[in-house]
Amino acid sequence: MTHFPQAFPATRMRRLRQAPWIRSLAGENVLTPADLIWAVFVHDGEDRMPVGSLPGIDRLSVKDAARAAIRARELGIPAIALFPYIGADGKDETGSGALDPDGLVPRALKAMKDAAPEVGLITDVALDAYTSHGHDGLLDEDGTIPNDATTEKLVQQALVHVGAGADIVAPSDMMDGRIGAIRTAFEEENFTNQMILAYAAKYASGFYGPYRDAIGSATALKGDKKTYQQDPANSDEALREVALDLAEGADMVMVKPGLPYLDIVQRVSSTFGVPTIAYQVSGEYAQIKAAAQNGWIDGDRVMMESLMCFKRAGASGVITYFAEEAAEKLGG
Ligand SMILES: NCC(=O)CCC(=O)O
Numbered sequence: 202m203t204h205f206p207q208a209f210p211a212t213r214m215r216r217l218r219q220a221p222w223i224r225s226l227a228g229e230n231v232l233t234p235a236d237l238i239w240a241v242f243v244h245d246g247e248d249r250m251p252v253g254s255l256p257g258i259d260r261l262s263v264k265d266a267a268r269a270a271i272r273a274r275e276l277g278i279p280a281i282a283l284f285p286y287i288g289a290d291g292k293d294e295t296g297s298g299a300l301d302p303d304g305l306v307p308r309a310l311k312a313m314k315d316a317a318p319e320v321g322l323i324t325d326v327a328l329d330a331y332t333s334h335g336h337d338g339l340l341d342e343d344g345t346i347p348n349d350a351t352t353e354k355l356v357q358q359a360l361v362h363v364g365a366g367a368d369i370v371a372p373s374d375m376m377d378g379r380i381g382a383i384r385t386a387f388e389e390e391n392f393t394n395q396m397i398l399a400y401a402a403k404y405a406s407g408f409y410g411p412y413r414d415a416i417g418s419a420t421a422l423k424g425d426k427k428t429y430q431q432d433p434a435n436s437d438e439a440l441r442e443v444a445l446d447l448a449e450g451a452d453m454v455m456v457k458p459g460l461p462y463l464d465i466v467q468r469v470s471s472t473f474g475v476p477t478i479a480y481q482v483s484g485e486y487a488q489i490k491a492a493a494q495n496g497w498i499d500g501d502r503v504m505m506e507s508l509m510c511f512k513r514a515g516a517s518g519v520i521t522y523f524a525e526e527a528a529e530k531l532g533g
């Protein structure tokens with residue numbers, strides 16, 4: 202409830218800001234490592250492979266991904282979201298690599314679960330890392346992304362992930378009806394405890410640029426994703442998307458990108474009261490890093506501020522490339 206205070210000088214707002222102890226006592230939100238989901242890239246090589254447009258972020262080998270899981274446990278980061286880099290020779294028209302039970306993601310999941318079973322593992326369900334055209338779904342000759350045929354592939358991909366140990370699948374493709382299709386398949390196959398984090402409100406955003414570099418789909422992508430991702434001009438549409446995904450069986454929902462879409466995070470969390478995750482996407486990370494590298498902003502400070510803003514907006518967690526760095530700062 203909002204209180205309307207008496208006028209100055211009975212009320213001096215600065216009283217509550219005068220010293221650290223009272224600021225922390227009167228503070229409304231806290232950020233802890235438990236709010237963070239660490240976005241990790243894996244690749245099929247031995248060495249760390251830097252992502253040029255994401256300073257400080259490397260694609261990790263399967264072994265290093267297992268070490269990252271141990272690191273997450275040490276830092277108190279509850280979960281890792283895994284994203285594969287698939288080279289051009291691993292991509293094809295239908296993204297068949299996404300369905301390989303011995304593929305990179307299943308192998309990484311097993312290694313990470315063995316190393317740190319206490320850490321939640323979240324996978325990205327979409328075909329974009331695996332398709333030669335870079336779309337999240339199949340691509341018909343006329344240039345359309347067929348919804349229902351794509352959904353069938355996504356269901357198989359999700360089953361491969363939970364079969365290999367994923368705790369949460371996160372469909373990021375924005376096909377209609379895929380949450381219900383995945384939930385039905387999970388029930389049929391007895392994956393009743395496996396969770397679905399729906400990328401419910403995912404916008405067709407320019408902020409994904411560095412991510413497409415990182416997963417090797419930047420040069421591959423033909424056209425844009427505007428026929429399945431949302432228009433940045435829309436807000437009510439996000440609520441409809443979230444309502445549908447929840448009705449179909451999503452346990453949690455995601456809003457993506459993050460900071461430019463905090464109004465959506467706020468609307469979704471206050472309207473539905475379900476765990477709402479915000480994704481601080483690659484372009485947001487890159488902006489902060491680049492400005493910090495130029496000495497134009499204090500990088501650490503802006504990192505922490507940006508993460509706190511998600512909490513203020515009502516997010517229960519944030520997927521972020523800053524997770525390790527921020528958790529270290531938070532004393533995790
Ligand atoms: N499906 C995951 C993403 O698209 C990530 C986008 C980003 O970090 O820019």
Ligand SMILES: [Mg+2]
Nearest residue numbers: 375376377442
């Ligand atoms: Mg939808």
